[in-house]
Amino acid sequence: MIEKLYIHQLATVDAEDRWHLCILAQKYIRRVLRFGSHDVEKPQLYEFDYTNWKERHLAIKCPTTPVIYLRFKNTGSEDMMRIILAV
Numbered sequence: 001m002i003e004k005l006y007i008h009q010l011a012t013v014d015a016e017d018r019w020h021l022c023i024l025a026q027k028y029i030r031r032v033l034r035f036g037s038h039d040v041e042k043p044q045l046y047e048f049d050y051t052n053w054k055e056r057h058l059a060i061k062c063p064t065t066p067v068i069y070l071r072f073k074n075t076g077s078e079d080m081m082r083i084i085l086a087v
Helices: 002-011 015-029
Strands: 044-049 054-062 068-074 081-086
Touching: 002 068, 015 054, 015 068
Parallel strands: none
Antiparallel strands: 044 054, 054 068, 068 081
16 A cells, blocks of 8 residues: 555656756755766666665666665655655
């Protein structure tokens, strides 16, 4: 059910908005990222490796070096979502 929510919310983000999210992410982390392209692919499932576990999430892969991924996280409120940044 939660994955369906993520899919729905990410599906509504168009290419231009995905690009703007990647630009905002760069400003947030205050790290110089090189953008290889202006094209940001549609969200896909990616596996994220943490210290003691792995998780699969639907995420936006920004066309940057190093690569950054953006995914939504439900905050428990219908009108608010957090964007999680993975570098």
